[in-house]
Amino acid sequence: MRAMVISEPGGPEVLDWREVPDPRPAPGEVVVDVVASAVNRADLLQRRGLYPPPPGTSEIPGLECSGVVAEVGGNVPGVAPGDRVCALLAGGGYAERVAVPWQQVMPVPEGLPLDEAAALPEVACTVWSNVFMTARLRKGETLLVHGGASGIGTMAIQLAKAYGSRVLVTAGSAEKIERCRALGADEAVNYHEEDFAERFEGRADVILDIIGAKYLAGNIRALATGGRLVVIGMQGGARGELDLGALLAKRAAIHATGLRHRPVDDKGVICRGVVESVWPLVTAGAVRPVVHERIPLDQAARAHRALEEGAHVGKLLLVR
Template identity: 75%
Template sequence: MHAIVIEKPGEPEVLSWQEVPDPRPERGEIIINVTASAVNRADLLQRQGLYEPPPGASPYPGLECSGIVGEVGPDVEGFSPGDRVCALLAGGGYAERVAVPWQQVMRVPDRVDPVEAAGLPEVACTVWSNVFMTARLRKGETLLVHGGASGIGTMAIQLAKAFGSHVVVTAGSPEKVARCLELGADEGVDYRAEDFSERVEADVILDIIGGKYLARNVKALKTGGRLVVIGMQGGTKGELDLGALLVKRAAVYGTTLRSRPVDEKGAIVRSVVRDVWPLVDAGVIRPVVHTRVPMSDAAQAHRIVEAGEHVGKVLLTNA
């Protein structure tokens, strides 16, 4: 098969479409013939040598994919060759074939395009596990989403609105704020022009920035608020006012998805299939796709994401 190989850490040009050995299904694994994958920020960090794959994971980038089941290994439950699926991966999505534990595989909802389905697993599992399973967002509460126009942000807007929450987003331009409002956000803050902590009070904050926003995030929390940090685009360190945290009886969570054990990922995937997929089938939730790029031109897709002008997901296609 062919896959995108990172020949050495560096700029997008280090991504190379090469012939590599085919994966073989181990016990409990499925081989997916990949229709499409999607670019995530973690892929950019891996390309730069800043985010190594977990032990035992594929060395090729790609944290999600859609495709057709090609082979099933021993002890696989509920899947057969020919099934139309998408999957949450620890790596390997930038390829023609990938091996994945069956617990991390989901059938593609009927109304979703097979290519666009590649943009669902990572964002759906990330938002559902962090906003609803960890932070326990409830109907009527306010969710603040940083990076509302990102893949994570566009999913968070839709899911939170579907469950009856008030959604506020930050984004980097009036145009991006407008797109977020079109997706259902109730309020938007252009972070280049305004300090969100001066006008927003939130029960739950989903943060991709990290250290740079820590103090302002705590300021923006309501009493009993929950801050979930899932990214570090603004650095790994920030000043935490414990006094403010105590007075508000608030909580700060830091989570990652990629390095979790298969059983934990499987529990998240099952919950997404049970609670999110019906909303996708009903047309309430949809993948938001900025553009499609041929898999072999992954370097161009990385340039698009690094430029930061996109809304939603950038997909890589084998179709």
């Protein structure tokens, strides 16, 4: 098969479309003929040599895909060749085929185009596991989403609204704010022009944060009493100063989580929760993946540049 290989750490130009050995399914795995994958910020970090895949997994980038099951290994329940699926991956999505544990394979939501389903696994699993499983966002509570126009942000807005929550967002332009509002965001702040902590002070029951250290103090200020901050990214740095007094006064909690390095069985629990609780909303049209652009898989370097430029809203798909 052909796959996008990182020839050496560096810029988008180090992505090399070349022939590599076909994957074979180990016991408990299936092989998927990839129709589409999607670009995530973790792929950019891996390309730069800053975020290696978990030991024993594919060195090929790509954390999600959609396609058709081609082969099934032993001890795989409920998945058969010919099934239309999407999958959460530890790596390997930028390829014509990928092997994946059966626990991380999900059926394509009814009525959704097969290529579009590649935009769902990473964002749906991230939002469901963090906002609903970890932070336990409840109906009537308020969610603050940083980076509301990102793939994760667009999914978080829709899911929170579908479950009856109020949604606040930050975004980097008037156009992105309008897109967030169209998806259901109740209030939005352009972080280039306004301090989100001042605007949303004491109002957020749950905060989903991709920034990290730079926003730590502001996030604590924005939390409501009993609020839960979930940090899932470090775009704004890994080390910050925490005011424990402010945290104690609000009886608040901070969670820091990742998805890629979790055990397979843990990912399986998340995927099953997504199929049970998110897919019906997708089928009903209440939640949809937001696709900014479809780019040929062998032009992944162009997709990486587009993600780095940051003008997109939602997901960048890589299609075959």
